[in-house]
Amino acid sequence: MTFQQAVHSTPDVCYHYHPGLQALQPNHRRLVSCPNPRTLAGSVNIDAALLSSHPNQPRWDYCIGLQKGSDQYVAV
Helix, strand or coil: CCHHHHHHCCCCCCCCEECCCCCCCHHHHCCCCCCCHHHEEEEEEHHHHHCCCCCCCCCCCEEEEEEECCEEEEEC
């Protein structure tokens, strides 16, 4: 399963997938360094996705999908 497929199959975040680092706020995007941008499998703004359903709960800010060889991983 790819990162994008995993996001689309997760009800709370299914509409929040973005290619590359586009889910990150611009001032946060510049803080992420990736030597090969083609290895970025996408991103999700978890904080924005869960704000209305979990307003008083601690939330991660983002998750980023990374391609390593033929596998994809999630970094939070």
